[in-house]
Amino acid sequence: MKDFIIIGNKAVTGGKISLNDLCGSAGRMDVMCRCITASLFVSFGMRRDVNVHIVLKGPPSNPKIVRFSGEYLRYLNPDERSAGSLIQKALLLPENDIEKESTPGVYVRTGTLETLIREFSKENRNIILMDENGQNIREAINKNPNIFENPVYILGDNQGILEEDFEILKNYEKEYDIKKISLGEKSLLTSQCITIIHYETDFETTEK
Amino acid sequence: MKDFIIIGNKAVTGGKISLNDLCGSAGRMDVMCRCITASLFVSFGMRRDVNVHIVLKGPPSNPKIVRFSGEYLRYLNPDERSAGSLIQKALLLPENDIEKESTPGVYVRTGTLETLIREFSKENRNIILMDENGQNIREAINKNPNIFENPVYILGDNQGILEEDFEILKNYEKEYDIKKISLGEKSLLTSQCITIIHYETDFETTEK
Known part of the structure; x- marks a missing residue:
């Protein structure tokens, strides 16, 4: 198993993200999206032995960890908007320090x-x-x-x-x-x- | 000088692109956008000795070449949408086999x-x-x-x-x-x- 932890210093922790402005109002969420693609994708496939944990430290809530599990992941394409959309769905779940699955293979909780x-x-x-x-x-x-x-x-x-x-x-x-x-x-x-x-x-x- | 030629087999040649659907209706233009970022960006800077030529072969017009020159490029950020927006501006210029600059450091012409x-x-x-x-x-x-x-x-x-x-x-x-x-x-x-x-x-x- 390979895990990647990526620190998003300004990346927002709330689900009110505009997918048209991942770089700006979402606090450079575009960086997180590119890291998810780089970690998980090969040509025509996914690295099933990889987990990515993005640590989001921006406003409005407590820091959150969104985990993408290569083993269980579905509905992810390599483009930034696709990863952004799955992050958004994760951030829309109520704040909780127990990990919850938001879409298949994507999990969220508060944490640092x-x-x-x-x-x-x-x-x-x-x-x-x-x-x-x-x-x-x-x-x-x-x-x-x-x-x-x-x-x-x-x-x-x-x-x-x-x-x-x-x-x-x-x-x-x-x-x-x-x-x-x-x-x-x-x-x-x-x-x-x-x-x-x-x-x-x-x-x-x-x-x- | 390093040059990269990227073949976009389905990537559209017209400027009517939705930046919200670079993967779909724009013919996997997201692939071209990621290639532009990978070719030109380092952390906090650009590789000034690099040119990227994307060869677009999709509808509606003749195949086109959009060239990004690291030396003269401005207004490019590393996110896909930013590259997509500069490609769009290039494709909005009238079809011509003589290269024209659409925005600083971005050039377009018909070609294969x-x-x-x-x-x-x-x-x-x-x-x-x-x-x-x-x-x-x-x-x-x-x-x-x-x-x-x-x-x-x-x-x-x-x-x-x-x-x-x-x-x-x-x-x-x-x-x-x-x-x-x-x-x-x-x-x-x-x-x-x-x-x-x-x-x-x-x-x-x-x-x-």
């Missing part, structure tokens, strides 16, 4: 990055923070391929990962080994980073 | 894949067809890095490259060396392929 880290660290998953100062992914794959087994990748949106979320990660780093991995010299869009993570780790699997 | 191949082969550019049966890109970069200098990459949309365009390429292959390059075992979305081409060839440049 900390909620997810707490859960994944209990499951002994390999938590990997994508960080431009981290170890290069190819070097890491060569030297320490085990860290890419059952991975949970954490990525920021266009604003990156802000101080409050770094603090959460720092607290967990004391007891739990969070790896920092980078992808090269160029700063890329978050969705492009996800495509490259898949590419590098698919390659690894293929080579074996 | 053949028009482009004829021009690029005269310029002695390295023409590279992305083909799942081609040589793996990493192997090619190691053995023959020169072919990635001044490259022109050709990619199909969700339908791939159809027989009529393969025929054009076959005709040119007789006199002109068109390389076939693949990206790995998995079939990916065209936009994902573009991200990986950049990644592999950025890496090459960085390593030198």
Whole structure:
């Protein structure tokens, strides 16, 4: 299983989204949509072993986590509007910290990055923070391929990962080994980073 | 300079596009939009050395080429709707085989894949067809890095490259060396392929 956590620093938490303005009034929800497509789609199919968790931190309600499960997902096409529409349906459900399914394979609850880290660290998953100062992914794959087994990748949106979320990660780093991995010299869009993570780790699997 | 040619087999050639239905009535224009973003954007910036040529082959008019020039482009954001809106403005100009600028850095004319191949082969550019049966890109970069200098990459949309365009390429292959390059075992979305081409060839440049 591969999980991706994407932090949407301004992405709204209410269902009053205009699908015609995902970039603006929805708080750069377009970034989240592209990340969902990059995580889940291959040509003519879906990666059934992938979960995407988008952490929405914008107004009007408490932070929410919307999870897309590749295994159970239906009604998703690769375009931004399609992902936006499923996010909208999820955000229209009443606020609750217990996960509810909004459409097949899409689930919503209130929660933060900390909620997810707490859960994944209990499951002994390999938590990997994508960080431009981290170890290069190819070097890491060569030297320490085990860290890419059952991975949970954490990525920021266009604003990156802000101080409050770094603090959460720092607290967990004391007891739990969070790896920092980078992808090269160029700063890329978050969705492009996800495509490259898949590419590098698919390659690894293929080579074996 | 890096050029990308993307074939839009059903993508419409008229300006009556609904930006709310890029996938449907606009003939999978969403694929073209994602390819434009993948070709041109990095985080907080644009690849100024890239041109993207989308070849639109759908109704109602003759096939058209819309060119996005990274060097001169303005008013493009990474979301699909933004690219769709600039394509729409280009398609609203009267049909003409002489290239006209529709918005800064976006140009339109009637033309086909053949028009482009004829021009690029005269310029002695390295023409590279992305083909799942081609040589793996990493192997090619190691053995023959020169072919990635001044490259022109050709990619199909969700339908791939159809027989009529393969025929054009076959005709040119007789006199002109068109390389076939693949990206790995998995079939990916065209936009994902573009991200990986950049990644592999950025890496090459960085390593030198």
